[in-house]
Amino acid sequence: AQSVTQLDSQVPVFEEAPVELRCNYSSSVSVYLFWYVQYPNQGLQLLLKYLSGSTLVKGINGFEAEFNKSQTSFHLRKPSVHISDTAEYFCAVIPLSGSARQLTFGSGTQLTVLP
Amino acid sequence: GAGVSQSPSNKVTEKGKDVELRCDPISGHTALYWYRQSLGQGLEFLIYFQGNSAPDKSGLPSDRFSAERTGGSVSTLTIQRTQQEDSAVYLCASGAGTDNSPLHFGNGTRLTVT
Numbered sequence: 060a061q062s063v064t065q066l067d068s069q070v071p072v073f074e075e076a077p078v079e080l081r082c083n084y085s086s087s088v089s090v091y092l093f094w095y096v097q098y099p100n101q102g103l104q105l106l107l108k109y110l111s112g113s114t115l116v117k118g119i120n121g122f123e124a125e126f127n128k129s130q131t132s133f134h135l136r137k138p139s140v141h142i143s144d145t146a147e148y149f150c151a152v153i154p155l156s157g158s159a160r161q162l163t164f165g166s167g168t169q170l171t172v173l174p
Numbered sequence: 175g176a177g178v179s180q181s182p183s184n185k186v187t188e189k190g191k192d193v194e195l196r197c198d199p200i201s202g203h204t205a206l207y208w209y210r211q212s213l214g215q216g217l218e219f220l221i222y223f224q225g226n227s228a229p230d231k232s233g234l235p236s237d238r239f240s241a242e243r244t245g246g247s248v249s250t251l252t253i254q255r256t257q258q259e260d261s262a263v264y265l266c267a268s269g270a271g272t273d274n275s276p277l278h279f280g281n282g283t284r285l286t287v288t
Contacts, residue, residue: 065216093276095279100281101281102178102265102267102279102280102281102282103217103265103267103277103279104279105276105277108276149216149217161207161219161222161230161232161233162207162219162277163219164209164216164217164219165216166215166216167215167216167217
């Protein structure tokens with residue numbers, strides 16, 4: 060089985076400041092990794108995903124994430140946030156093999172961008 | 175429409191009643207998931223349908239919960255004899271069915287059990 064840990068449940072940050080949302084995972088097999096964003100009263104939207112290749116992946120809205128296999132981390136970053144980035148962010152993994160093929164989510168990080 | 179559609183968007187029910195939540199996935203998507211999102215918590219996996227394979231029901235919290243997917247398209251999540259702890263947002267997602275294909279989520283059904 061796999062698990063995802065998002066260490067920060069709430070991250071307040073001022074507008075135009077950089078932000079990092081942390082994600083660590085645990086899995087006995089290789090995984091694909093994803094970041095999703097949920098705006099208020101909406102479903103989740105894909106921000107970015109890591110499948111293979113370059114460990115630095117770029118997504119929508121200026122976000123990027125870096126896969127670190129040795130640290131089993133997939134932290135999400137943005138160099139300068141906007142008010143509109145206020146949302147909940149979920150890290151997720153899916154194993155490449157095994158019987159538990161469902162996408163497993165972390166508990167989420169609420170990013171609040173302050174003016 | 176082009177996205178995943180869920181209905182109703184809000185449902186208030188009395189404790190002990192049965193409820194049915196509906197999900198219309200994106201046309202052609204073979205994978206369909208149900209998740210539950212409780213206040214202040216992450217997404218709890220409930221059930222996963224993939225094509226004609228037997229569904230993965232390992233996330234259903236009790237035998238009061240069941241789900242069907244008719245004709246490989248529309249899915250219905252049924253909760254029998256609802257309890258207050260069932261109150262949550264129920265999210266449906268569909269995907270192309272490959273491991274690396276992203277999921278497309280509906281806006282969810284907010285269930286309140288009084």
